[in-house]
Every structure is written in C-alpha cells, then in structure tokens.
Amino acid sequence: MKFTLEVTVDDGQPAEAAARELGRVLRYWGGNLHHYALRPGDGSAVYDSAHREVGRWRITADGEG
Template identity: 75%
Template sequence: MKFHLEVDMDDAASAEESARELGRILRYWGGNLHRYALRPGDGSAVHDSGYREVGRWSIISTDGS
C-alpha cells in the first residue's frame, strides 16, 4: 500500500505562513490517524485552518488490485 497526501499551497502566502499551515494540517491529520482503517480505497479531503478544501489523502494499493 501507499499513503498519498496532496496539499495545494496558496501561492500568495509567504513561505513561513505556508510552512505553518502545512504543519497544522499534518498535526491534525496525524492526531486523527487512529480513526481510519487505512485500507486501499480509503481517503478524505484535507482542509486548511479556514476550513477550505486544499487537498486530499488516500491509500493506494500497490499490488494491482
């Protein structure tokens, strides 16, 4: 299996703001990790601190199924 996380970073934000926001997203997701089965096909939208959808995570099968 592969874990895939894609987050669109706002081009208008400074590097510092982008790093802070990405850190918040990763902490939030990591803190909720126990809530997911983490099986191929699982996934969900990723939201920023303004509750805007900025990406998605998913579990991908690597065995071709």
C-alpha cells in the same frame, strides 16, 4: 499499500505562513489517523485552518496510482 497526501499551499502567502499552515494540516491529519483503517480505498479531503478543502489523502494498493 501506498499512502498519498496532496496539499495545495497558497503561493500568495509568505513562505513562513505557508509552512505554518502546512504544519497545522499535517498535525491535524496525524492526530486523527487512528480513526482510519488505512486500507486501499480509504481517503478523505484535507482542510486548512479556514476549513477550506486544500487537498486529499488516499490509500491505494501497491502499484496503483
């Protein structure tokens, strides 16, 4: 399987704030990992601390994009 996570970080933020927000996104997603079977086809939106969609994650079979 292949795991893909894409998150758009606001370029208008100072680097420190962007890193802090990305860290929060990753911790939140990692904390909820047990809710997913992690099979090809699984995926979901990723949200920032203001509950705005900032990306997506997905599971695909090896060799799929």
